[in-house]
Amino acid sequence: MRTPGRQDGDEAELIERSRKGDSAAFGVLVERYQRRVVGVAQAVVHNQDDAIELAQETFVRAYENLSKFESRSSFSTWLYRIAANLAIDFWRREGRHVVLHGEDAETEIGKLPTAQGDSFKEVSRSELSARLKQALEELTPEHRAVILLREVEGMSYDEISDVLQCPRGTVMSRLHYARTHLRKILKDVSGS
Amino acid sequence: MAECGEISVMLGAFEDSELEPNEMQEVAFHLARCESCTGILADYSTLGRNLRSISVEPKLAGFSSAVIARVERLPQPAHIRIARFFRRQMDSLGAGLAWGGAVAAAAVLTIILMTPYAEQFARKGAGSGTSVADATHEAVPAPNQIASSSGNEPTMADNDSQAVISRLESPNRSVAVWSEPRRDTTVIWLPDQP
């Protein structure tokens, strides 16, 4: 979802200047995409501190490899791919379970729907939130990435397919699996 | 008619508006008649909302400067390091020049624009009735013509409301459109046909 025309021309110039060593121009690109790059990394590793570190590494890698960037894909997609690959490698390498820090574990109780008439009936909201986070951890990084990129980052299937470099059909089947799995777990929570 | 098993795998994509139009229609048609699948769809919507509610907005203060600091520590060819040095010098000079130049440009433009009027005023004196104001005319747009079909004659929407309707088609003979300028609202009325 990008506005063509002026932004593309602007971006092409920023990339060219960055290639020539203009760090201020690269800084503009960082500010433009930092939120989304962190979001992509967080969709895989699900820990904000790690995601921010991975996002910084993403931009550094991108800067180092600007000469290899071709305009076949968009700059943003190229960035997100780097972020996703770094995050998946990190997750596999570290192989650790995320410890939920205090602020990550907080839920905004008022944001959850009222229970009456809702499919998930009367549940403790903090319990629901904790169980949902645990359920996300139980998914593989690939399944977690697609569901969070779709639901939290709002990416389209084509964008997710580009970023994760897998066919659109794979994105759809992983989403279906992730939704079915999470729905079942949440139904169990609401039923208990 | 599609079975629930076929439809259930498409529900997520329906929710995401990622199906082909004919598939969207097929799922929509099934949902209108299947409470079970409608319930699953509602669960997917709730799941999405819950996922968004537990996501934490990242704290990005200082992020870009940290990245730039790392980037600038990377080994660079000599010509790039020299270019960076001169660019930094020009940036600090440029800021001062920018303000000075902008003020000077504004002053010159003001003088140039006001000089003819000042001369005119001095020549003709205070008693002149010359008006230099331009009249602007706002065209009052004509009420929208709404295309009718199936023999309808819908009422027209007023341009004062928040919506300007250029086309309205409906098989409903009783369709009507009206606007409430005081409430900034346009209403399309589609009563069920007997």
Place this chain on the structure above:
Amino acid sequence: MTLRPGSLAFLIIAIAALGTQGLCYAQAPTKQVYVYIDSVMAADTNEGTDPRLSPMDKKLRGLFGFSTYSLIGHIEGETSCGKMIAFALPGGKILHVQPRAIDNDMIAMEIVLFDGTRPMMTTDLKLKNNGTLIVGGPRYETGMMIISIGASTSGAQPGGTHSAMQAQVAGTPGESAAH
């Protein structure tokens, strides 16, 4: 003081060029369109207005003469010009919204309302940014359905319901989820 036009133009351009040194690039904002759909059941059952509909209570009462207004669905979506977004509404209705262009704070769009697979209405319109369009009339349970369609380029919901995330009213019926 008089100057020849050519010299004058050169002077202005030269000063303006000096004046723009060191200024930052402006970023062109990406134009997303946020669509907000509230489905309301209106009836003559004297139950008052759903508290979540309080921002539009006056408007509803002024437009329609019912004594009960209940929020039966709230759904939101994000799209961009040229991309259609579909919403499943209560009562088997489907709403397609496709923004076409954004022109002077007006969002041009096509809206199609289906009853299952049967199109009920197709309209091309320009809706004011942060404005709403009301579609009313289809029967729903014991009353009538009113669909409030809002669109915004800023992500702030036009004066519609309190969203599900903010309502703190106990005992109110659950609503359709945000998209």
